[in-house]
Amino acid sequence: HGTSKINAAGHLEIGGCDVKDLAAEFGTPLYIVDEALVRQRAREYVEAFRASGLKFQVAYASKAFCVMAMCAIAEQEDMSLDVVSEGELYTALQAGFPAQRIHFHGNNKTPDEINMALDAGIGCFVVDNFVELHLLNALAADKGMKVNVLLRITPGVEAHTHDYISTGQQDSKFGFDLGNGAAYEALKQAKELANLNVLGVHSHIGSQIFEVEGFRMAVDKVSAFAVQIRNELDMTFQVINLGGGFGIRYTSEDSPLPVAEYVKAITDAIISHFTEAEYPLPEIWVEPGRSIVGDAGTTLYTVGTSKEIPGVRKYVAVDGGMTDNPRPALYQSKYEAVLANRANEPLEETVSVAGKCCESGDMLIWDLDLPKVQTGDLLAVFCTGAYNYAMASNYNRIRKPAVVFVKDGEADLAVKRESLDDIVGNDVLPARLRKAS
Numbered sequence: 001h002g003t004s005k006i007n008a009a010g011h012l013e014i015g016g017c018d019v020k021d022l023a024a025e026f027g028t029p030l031y032i033v034d035e036a037l038v039r040q041r042a043r044e045y046v047e048a049f050r051a052s053g054l055k056f057q058v059a060y061a062s063k064a065f066c067v068m069a070m071c072a073i074a075e076q077e078d079m080s081l082d083v084v085s086e087g088e089l090y091t092a093l094q095a096g097f098p099a100q101r102i103h104f105h106g107n108n109k110t111p112d113e114i115n116m117a118l119d120a121g122i123g124c125f126v127v128d129n130f131v132e133l134h135l136l137n138a139l140a141a142d143k144g145m146k147v148n149v150l151l152r153i154t155p156g157v158e159a160h161t162h163d164y165i166s167t168g169q170q171d172s173k174f175g176f177d178l179g180n181g182a183a184y185e186a187l188k189q190a191k192e193l194a195n196l197n198v199l200g201v202h203s204h205i206g207s208q209i210f211e212v213e214g215f216r217m218a219v220d221k222v223s224a225f226a227v228q229i230r231n232e233l234d235m236t237f238q239v240i241n242l243g244g245g246f247g248i249r250y251t252s253e254d255s256p257l258p259v260a261e262y263v264k265a266i267t268d269a270i271i272s273h274f275t276e277a278e279y280p281l282p283e284i285w286v287e288p289g290r291s292i293v294g295d296a297g298t299t300l301y302t303v304g305t306s307k308e309i310p311g312v313r314k315y316v317a318v319d320g321g322m323t324d325n326p327r328p329a330l331y332q333s334k335y336e337a338v339l340a341n342r343a344n345e346p347l348e349e350t351v352s353v354a355g356k357c358c359e360s361g362d363m364l365i366w367d368l369d370l371p372k373v374q375t376g377d378l379l380a381v382f383c384t385g386a387y388n389y390a391m392a393s394n395y396n397r398i399r400k401p402a403v404v405f406v407k408d409g410e411a412d413l414a415v416k417r418e419s420l421d422d423i424v425g426n427d428v429l430p431a432r433l434r435k436a437s
């Protein structure tokens with residue numbers, strides 16, 4: 001997929017770069033980002049929205065993969081940016097991302113984070129709860145500012161991985177509940193707060209969703225709510241944000257739809273509801289994360305040791321694992337992989353790929369068919385662009401890998417590999433524990 005292919009040498013090539021060369025230059029484990037594919041995914045969203053005729057913003061959910069190079073690409077591709085912490089906000093600002101196009105999310109923004117975002121002049125706060133509603137108004141008032149807000153509502157559509165269920169009452173830490181009147185009350189209060197400018201509402205129903213039905217149900221609920229709020233509170237929503245959650249294909253078990261189909265389902269439903277209600281068509285915002293970067297990422301590992309338990313299985317260990325990809329351990333996520341230095345060879349054995357952390361749960365892939373694996377081979381695991389680097393840890397004091405962006409035969413370092421000095425960089429050895437010299 002993307003620009004990946006097997007070259008004449010039988011090596012995996014991404015963005016015109018032979019991954020064996022990338023391993024030699026940058027070392028392993030290595031996150032490789034297919035820049036052309038990231039840009040293609042971004043354009044699929046932007047073009048699908050343009051086709052609808054509605055005003056829109058596609059805000060890249062930076063939580064999926066937030067590094068300065070990625071923020072720069074998001075800006076170039078006309079996306080906005082969703083951040084959820086001071087760290088993501090800082091990364092975006094350091095990359096020169098325009099503050100006006102930044103949206104700040106999160107269910108527990110601290111006063112410091114809110115002040116930082118106010119000072120930066122971000123475009124919108126997505127307010128999650130009553131405490132934040134009043135805190136934000138007070139902090140904006142202190143600075144003599146009036147800030148744009150969306151109120152995050154919980155529409156009572158609970159999306160699961162492969163299906164969805166409609167729940168009358170949703171048990172979630174996020175947002176103002178639509179069903180129990182909290183969302184209505186929040187808008188009523190927000191209307192009276194002098195330093196907030198309510199643009200509309202936000203709803204996010206889940207992640208890695210394949211069907212359009214959940215999004216359609218969310219639009220139905222939000223649209224009906226918009227009409228109720230207009231009629232009873234005399235407030236008009238200029239913006240409706242439908243969150244992220246659009247699924248991608250990790251393995252052959254996954255069957256996502258093309259991006260354009262999710263967008264069309266949403267925009268068609270919006271246009272029909274609002275036209276019918278004689279309500280000015282709102283601007284539609286979405287926040288895709290995984291579907292922008294997920295399939296553009298590949299993690300390259302070097303095979304080290306192996307262990308065969310006759311009649312049971314063969315374990316093959318790589319030089320990374322749950323520290324660079326915690327998703328199999330956390331969510332039982334499945335991945336596909338190839339032997340990148342012998343990608344043209346026939347599959348001869350079934351192995352299970354282990355990481356190098358000191359726990360049995362550190363497994364990346366169970367029962368993977370590969371050519372006969374040898375120490376020193378390169379293993380490429382696909383679809384690691386989202387929630388991998390972003391969720392990487394230093395467990396066992398393992399260094400975080402480097403990240404390279406590849407495009408048209410060029411490889412540019414986007415994140416340096418951590419050094420051993422980085423590992424102890426924040427450690428302090430108290431004087432009383434130091435050895436006398």
Ligand code: LLP
Binds near residue numbers: 064208246291
């Ligand atoms: N907007 C909001 C408010 C969200 O909470 C999320 C994801 C997104 C947008 C982006 O969703 P996406 O398009 O990426 O599905 N760590 C998990 C995924 C957590 C998603 C959290 N929120 C994983 O590795 O699968």
